[in-house]
Amino acid sequence: METEDDLCQNNWGNSSSSKLREPVCFTSQHKWEDASILDYEMGMEEEPALQVFDHMKASSGQEHNNNNNGGQVNVDFLQGVRAQAWDPRTMLSNLSFMEEKIHELQDLVHLIVGGGRQDQQQQQHITTDLTSIIIQLISTAGSLLPSVKHNMSTAPGSALFPYPREANNLASQTLNNNSNNNLAQDFDLPKPTIVQERESHVVEEHEMKDEDDVEEGENLPPGSYEILQLEKEEILAPHTHFCTICGKGFKRDANLRMHMRGHGDEYKTPAALAKPNKEAVPGSEPTLIKRYSCPFPGCKRNKDHKKFQPLKTILCVKNHYKRTHCDKSFTCSRCHTKKFSVIADLKTHEKHCGKNKWLCSCGTTFSRKDKLFGHITLFQGHTPAIPLEESKPSAQRGSSACENNTGMVGFNLGSANQESPQPGFMDGKMSFEESFSPLCFDTCNFGGFHEFPRPMFDDSESSFQMLISSACGFSPRNGGGGSVSNTSL
């Protein structure tokens, strides 16, 4: 018995604990409950899939029995509900069933009250019974409502607990619709308070940090820690913490404890709300560090691997397993190419998606310039690509604009000249004519330009000829300087 307890504690002691008693037992209840839910869902008795509990059941017969008894009743009842639609007769039988159960409950509570000092084992059994009875009561009471029944067959693993599950579905649905699935989606108390929310964020951050730490890789000597290995189903289970009263699942213990407050004042005491690890068996001998192994055979994180590297926390196990051994089902809504198996990774990616402006000729994009340059240095033949925006050379636009403008204003600028370089371009006369005669100020639409002496342009040629000959009598033809300057090599 003691060994079983140890195992239990090793497995779960650090993830959650009970408010009333030792963490060991409380967590084992969780698991038990989980297993039984699975059983009910399948509609028959089966060995729970979880290995951990195989051990437990095999060794503790009484507990096993309790389990089975509780399960049997529930299954029957469930089948009854499923078979027929709501009718008063069923309701009556349910009520009488509840009456019976309440009596049972009373007896049990008496037992606890009058029992005085009991040993651990007994206490555990009593609590187990208590829990199972309460669950049955609640579920039966829930089925009394007519509107509930169509929910029974849906919601896998939660048929017994329609109310909270429904709320949960609803919550997750809306979250999905908003594509705003923040990790705190397991807030499913009907009216979550702000305090809760805040707390969960804190928890989440903390856990993320834990995960990051693991990436660095620690160097523990083999044997200095204890290796635990969860099963695939356990890892992929959406929730790991379940309410012992209503059965609702949670991802985080803190959220569960917040939820528990709704079940009565006894859950509101500071002790019940405190972080479980803190009040773990005082004075018990220091346990070994726990490290986790991935159940996937051949994985480096699997304990059978030659260079086994253990995972630090359960969250690491979960993320590792999803990232490495599961399909990537979340696709980025922006680029529609990147896929992720962990939703947090998708979030992180979406934050930065589309910001990769550094592009290599091979098509790879980088968020940082130095990464691109590192890539280019590494791979022969790769060059940085120049983004195609502003690919239109502005000179092109400019020249067309230029032509438009000249057309509009009505003078002909050098752009026309350059089309066909005339042989006589160097000639002073020619050039004068070309440059000036098209300046038809009549057609131009510039107001206030008429102060220009117009005759000057009409017979500019002659007037200029005059000026030049009088100025120095220099013929422009022979001194033009040529178009080519003499430069030696």
Next chain:
Amino acid sequence: MSLSLSVLSEDLLARVYGFLHPPCRKTWRLVSREFHRVDSLSRTSIKILRVEFLPLLLLKYPNLSSLDLSVCPKLDDDVVLRLPSNGAVSIKSLNLSRATSLRARGLETLARLCRGLERVDVSHCWGFGDREAAAISVAAGLREVRLDKCLSLSDVGLARIVLGCNNLKKISLKWCMEISDLGIDLLCKKCKNLRSLDVSYLKITNDSMRSIALLPRLEVLDMVNCPLVDDDGLEYLENGCPLLQEIDVTRCERVSLSGVVSIVRGHPDLQHLKASHCVSEVSLSFLQNIKALKHLKTLWIDGARVSDSSLLTLSSSCRSLTDIGVSKCEGVTDIGMTGLARNCLNLKTLNLACCGFVTDAAICAVTQSCRNLETLKLESCHMITEKGLESIGCYSKYLQELDLTDCYGVNDRGLEYVSKCSNLLSLKLGLCTNISDKGMFHIGSKCSKLLELDLYRCSGLGDDGLAAISRGCKSLNRLIISYCGELTDTGVEQIRQLENLTHLELRGLKNITGAGLAAAACGCKKLDYLDLKKCENIDDSGFWALAYFARNLRQINLCYCSVSDTALCMLMSNLSRVQDVDLVQLNRLSVEGSEFALRACCNRLKKLKLFAPLRFLLSSELLEMLHARGCRIRWD
């Protein structure tokens, strides 16, 4: 004569042609059909002034290897796209500097046309960006690329060039402000053959220096004013770049003496060390290390504190020094300079600008010992008098460049001595107020080879002096007579004798009128740059003449001139090569006049300075057009 010449075979003619001085080739062409043909076949280099003739000239000169389009207005994609496909096959070197309206399409066409392209210069093309760089990278055989001041070029563009042409030997990235460590790192990793690298003014850090240090064949490294590189960065170079011969760390703010020392330690074969304005003091450790540089030829330590003894130690160990720059150095005195002159007999270039304690004694010592002196810069050395100039005139027969800007001691007698340096090419006498026409006579009569003469604010200069210069220095290229207030039309008219003049600054000459300008413009056919700022009395007749004669004018400054609407219109439409115009504070100009003038030349303008309020008065189409053609406008 033609009969006797026809005996010579074509290859003999070509050899004769090869000995010709470039300006004579024009005359050669005109001798006969045969001669013309030889010219066409032998010519390998061409600089084109008007793009209209480009296709024709390319056909005419089939063996061209160097094509310079840097002064061509109106060069754009359309021009290039119309070139014949076999036109530029032989071209290996292409100068596209300031071709601002040439974009990726044109560049790619050009790069494909010139199949054997090895050198390309696209400096100061401010529109040159990554796309253009990608176009250039088509020319895989490129060895030398000049990308100075390609402001839109980023690391991505550089990467394209680096990856496309990985046989690069020389690259200049000066003022490419977008280039960062990443680009430099990639360059250094991919172009292992790089011999020369210019990363001046870039915001690169020590990481780049680490990459550069890995270049096995680098010989020349220019890194002027790299503000983020410090001594640690230079330490990488100590153990890298085994073939380094030349380094320039001028004005690197964070580099101190220890950084320079680490370079010196690692490269005993260094020939050129330029560390102006980053070394604060020449210390003992520096001197000890620099002793090892037996082949050092150039040493620039401008702005450092130097003692006489350190100059002595320095010169006694590096006797092969030919170029020393100690401008603005505190502590440079006659004793130090005398010692230096005695040791470095091969000195060719000496920069003593702003060394106020240097007197005639030092100049005498330098000129007597270093007979091969070619360049002497004595700007603001106020203690120098005619005595010093006398020894310059006596001993420095090979002197080519003399800078006496702002030396009060220079007078007419001094100029008489200076004029004995008959090989003088460049003479700067700006702010020398004690010189007059008398001195100019001496210069004009003896310094006939002079190419550049700077007489900025020489208030004693009169018309006769200018006439003497114009008569004597026929090969003058650059003439600066700004603010020589005494000059009138009589003097300026004489400028027309300078047929080779390309650069003329007449700023602030209030006495000259249209007649003077007309005469000058009429004579100086090659005029390329003209500054007429504050020449308020030039009337339209001068501008009309300018419009008619100054056909090669590329840059003109007309600020504060009384140019009228019509005259400006004529100028701008007629000057078919004009590219850079300053038009600020023109009182007689109306908005419409500006609009018309600019429309007339908007397809060739590259740079423009305009009166700020015009920004809102000119039509938006015009401004768009100018921008699209790659014209930069400064509003003032």
